[in-house]
Amino acid sequence: MLKARPLPPYLIQRYHGWKATTYTENESWYRTLAQEGQHPRAMMISCCDSRVHVTSIFGADQGEFFIHRNIANLVPPYTSDGGQHGTSAAIEYAVSVLKVAHVIVMGHSNCGGIKGCDEMCCGKAPALDAPTSFVGRWIDILRPGHERVAGIKDDAERARALEKEAVLISLENLTTFPFINEAMQRGTLTLHGLWLDIGEGHVQQYSASSGEFAPI
Template identity: 45%
Template sequence: MHRFPEHLIQGYANFLAGRFAREQSRYSELAATGQSPTTMIIACCDSRAAPETIFDAGPGELFVLRNVANLVPTYQPDGGQHGTSAAIEFAVVSLEVSNIVVMGHGRCGGIHAALSPNAKPLDAGDFIGKWMSMLGPVSAQVGQNALMTPAERQTALERISIRNSIGNLRTFPYVAKLETEGKLALHGAWFDISTGELWVMNPDTGDFSRPDV
């Protein structure tokens, strides 16, 4: 029988002695009163780009959804099981967050897969391929641009995908309504793993730039 990973046990011990000990009253308060984060982060599953670490967030501060390549599908109330849409619904309708940030990152494996449509699937289900297919013509257009290097195409699609997901967020009726009323703001961000740089999207132009810190 396999034992629970020792490095996780050690990490938990460090958490108990460190952060939990320092913020025990905060955890107790959250347990008693529930969560009330003001910001939802839609990020990638990639272990190198954890939103709580990047934004130095404490317990209860961020409502984080992570999936492959931080994608948001369009609103599809078709009776299917939609994990990403369910999390968005809960964050907006129940928690009443005032900000949603779609955060991509450099060297994203999902985006690489979208740019490699002829690559062999990891298994017969090809779940990643089917998931990334929602980028559709966007990834095809970027992938066929011979004037760009592979690295440039990768970064371009990572950022275009963020804008695409923000557009898809607006197909959710309650998201569109609250944004129009000024009660919800949608943001884009891109994190460079190798340099630690954060780039944020201009809501008017869609361009990305580094904020002053």
């Protein structure tokens, strides 16, 4: 028997508030979305971190972003091993079915997943190194990025550099997907890399021409 229980009262109260205000004021738009389906222009791959709220940052309305969130906003390399791959499935659906025009990877400051990767790669997190750690095996994706910044001695500076490497590794891995490359060659898809400073509210974007992140 499933052990699910009713929502906590504060969430139920917030739902009723949303239904009475936001939904009621935009009911026709919600009904249109339900009847005509979704047609988002962009896919946003961001971290699970509760402080990263991409729809608020970019003022996105319902139906505008196809959003996938995971630990440390990582994209694994393409594989056709027949396994169950949630992030890859979301990317395939966004590009091949929804035909999004943009795939955006957004990293952020003070990321717990990035910190865990740094500690694991430095031998300071044996629990993450364990074969049974779901988080550890997921952030293995970022090990090549850690090798690039391993020479930075200051912990805070290395962590910040690794946060941006997570975006770059994900962009690199996106290009290993055949359907991504096909869409890019057709000119129907572009990739973008962003990094958010949570405390300052600054967003930087990666420039392939300069090889650096710069404010937008």
